[in-house]
Amino acid sequence: MRKAGFMPDVIAYGGDWNPEQWPEETWEQDVALMREAGVNRVSVGIFSWSLLEPVEGVFDFDWFDRVMDLLAANGIGANLATPTASPPPWFGEAYPEALPVDADGRRLYHGSRQGFCPSSPIYREKALRIAEQVATRYRDHPALVMWHVHNEYGCHNARCYCDTSAAAFRAWLRTHHSSLDALNEAWGTAFWSQRYSDWSQILPPRATPSFTNPGQQLDFRRFSSDALVELYIAERDLLKRLAPGVPATTNLMAGAHWDMDCWAFAAELDVVSTDHYLIGARPEPHIDLAFAADYARSLNGGRPWLLMEHSTSAVNWQPRNLAKTPGELRRNALTHLARGADGIMFFQWRASRAGAEKWHSAMLPHAGTGTKIWREVRALGAELGELGHVAGSTVTADVAILIDHASVWAQDHPAQPVAGLDPVEEAKRWHAALWRAGVTSDLAHPEGDLTGYRLVLVPALYLVSDSGAANLADFVRRGGVALVGPYSGIVDEHDRVRLGGYPGAWRDLLGVSVEEFFPLERPIRLSSGATGSVWSEVAHVAGAKVLDAYATGEPAWTRNEWGEGAAHYLTTRFDDESFAEVVATVCAEAGVEPAAEAGPGVEVVRRSHPGGRSYLFAINHTEEDAVVKTPAGEAVTVRAGDARVIPV
Structure with a gap:
């Protein structure tokens, strides 16, 4: 089933176009070059509020009419943005109370972007007014393909601590806790004399002399995420009322970006779109890219999704902004395509001459068309034009990795047993082990539908609700295989410890009871020869079989039969080579196989049309030629640094 916002047999290709940064005489040249590069989609208007409404209540759309008409005349579709991510200077001057405030009480002023408090009624009023102007004017425009609401919600203002936010937080708490007594119980306010006797006493977790209350911090993160979702819904509903049928x-x-709950956001989108940029400090950033792409596909329920932004080469915001090597642009784009994207777009079309992102790469670089970037942009556009038949196909994964923003937020509290067990990095590490094994995986919410998976991985899921805990147990009972990592199932949804021995939520499922955590100062040797690092536990089996142990005899890896399936548990962080063996063991037990046989560093993913054609994407991230053996036994050579799309 196709989601709205895509054209049949077409891969959307293009990027953010910001014509307002350039003299109008360049616009015709831009569009001609877009056609030459195979561009069929651009995002426009994202940061245009100060030009569309230069003075409060005074609107100027004449110049933007010409932009939209130019796109329509050249057959280029528009993801038309509501420009609400960056209020104009007049907004901060007229309404300083609507500007964001940080946890230290500093008001943040205009001069960058996202300069507003998400809970401000003034901001919402002005944002909806400009969105209404845009929608009313362009709802029937032939260039309009999709509404691009706002831009990167919460990237810089995910949490505001002002008095307006405090009042909104208290209102949110009243709807999520049945009474003040219930809130006090949930937050454990008997500790440190924090018990509230009136709702008015509750504040956001502003700067305090010591650790803030964990329950308060967690609920404030939930509230802040919900506030951003509510802003999106308000704009989306206005657009749907004025332009029914146009996807948003x-x-x-x-x-x-983990400051907002992507699961909650995705549920409100007609089609999931996402941005991704390589982190140069990572030794294998293409694996991190694969994680993000798999997450985007999972957020869209396995359906095709849209890559709204990535870079042609270097970005501008990292300590060392690495340029992409020849062929890397193509490999990155095809990885997203392989993992379910039906649109490949960049930030931005033409590299800026001025402003904070002038050193961010673009499809048309400062040096013009006689460049590596331009040649690769043109070649990619031509290739995607020939791959339109892939559009609409989907990726099926036999493995799911459980991830939950609330658990990440709870574990982010500084008062933890150890600082080196980062839940996001653990999830990425487990995903990377599957990647190296040629196994494609989804990400799933702990309370989501696990039907259809053979294997579920649970890395460092510190917080889980009762229903989430039961969901995994039911999956195993029905015949699934689970692998649970250390520091999982420890607290309930309010960040309260589950008593009686860790891992409280899954003690019975795993057949293990842990009496104490022992964070490690240095790696230790296990009986198998593997090493464990960062973390260990004093655990006792209660029905489980020990597969590996510490020198003291306590279990490091266990397996417990549960119903028709089995649940494995790790009490330490295995070294990479040994962990790969653990993953291979549970994959074999669950009947999970790679998409194809390939050597190290070669990425293999399969997309398929229901009951129809399938395509094996083979992407060689190494400097040596590689041979990929398809499921049919065909041996295909993929040259060093190259990628192939093989019908299977």
Whole structure:
């Protein structure tokens, strides 16, 4: 089933176009070059509020009419943005009370972007007014393909601590806790004399002399995420009322930005779109890219999704902004395509001459068309034009990795047993082990539908609700295989410890009871020869079989039969080579196989049309030629640094 926002047999290709940054005489040249590069989609208007409404209540759309008409005349579709991510200077001057405030009480002023408090009624009023102007004017325009609502919600203002936010937080708490007594119980306010006797006493977790209350911090993160979702819904509903039938989305930053609940956002989108940028400090950033792409696909329920932004080469915001090597642009784009994207777009079309992102790469670089970037942009556009038949196909994964923003937020509290067990990095590490094994995986919410998976991985899921805990147990009972990592199932949804021995939520499922955590200062040797690092536990089996142990005899890896399936448990962080063996063991037990046989560093993913054609994407990230053996036994050579799309 296709989601709205895509054209049959077409891969959307293009990027953010910001014509307002350039003299109008360049616009015709831009569009001609777009056609030459195979561009069929651009995002426009994202940061145009100060030009569309230069003075409060005074609107100027004449110049933007010419932009939209130019796109329509050249057959280029528009993801038309509501420009609400960056209020104009007049907004901050007229309404300083609507500007964001940080946890230290500093008011943040205009001069960058996202300069507003998400809970401000003034901001919402002005944002809806400009959105209404845009929608009313362009709802029937032939260039309009999709609404691009706002831009990267919460990227810089995910949480505001002002008095307006405090009042909104208290209102949110009243709807999520049945009484003040219930809130006090949930937050454990008997500790440190924090018990509230009136709702008015509750504040956001502003700067305090010591640790803030964990329950308060967790609920404030939930409230702040919900406030951003509510802003999106308000704009989306207005657009749907004025332009029914036009799909709406906003660009998430799945896999990279954890300040808002992507599961909650995705449920409100007509089609999931996301942005992804390589982190140069990572030794294998293409694997991190694969994680983000798999997350975006999972957020869209396995259906095709849209890559709204990535870079042609270097970005501008990292300590060392690495340029992409020859062929890397193509490999990155095809990885997203392989993992379910039906649109490949960049930030931005033409590299800026001025402003904070002038050193961010673009499809048309500062040096013009006689460049590596331009040649690769043109070649990619031609290739995607020939791959239109892939559009609409989907990726089926036999493995799911459980991930939950609330658990990440709870574990982010500084008062933890150890600082080196980062839940996001653990999820990425487990995903990377599957990647190296040629196994494609989804990400799933702990309370989501696990039907259809053979294997479920649970890395460092510190917080889980009762229903989430039961969901995994039911999956195993029905015949599934689970692998649970250390520091999982420890607290309930309010960040309260589950008593009686860890891992409280899954003690029976795993057949293990842990009496104490022992964070490690240095790696230790296990009986198998593997090493464990960062973390260990004093555990006792209660029905489980020990597969590996510490020198002291306590279990490091266990397996417990549960119903028709089995649940494995790790009490330490295995070294990479040994962990790969653990993953291979549970994959074999669950009947999970790679998409194809390939050597190290070669990425293999399969997309399929229901009951129809399938395509094996083979992407060689190494400097040596590689041979990929398809499921049919065909040996296909993929040259060093190259990629192939093989019908299977």
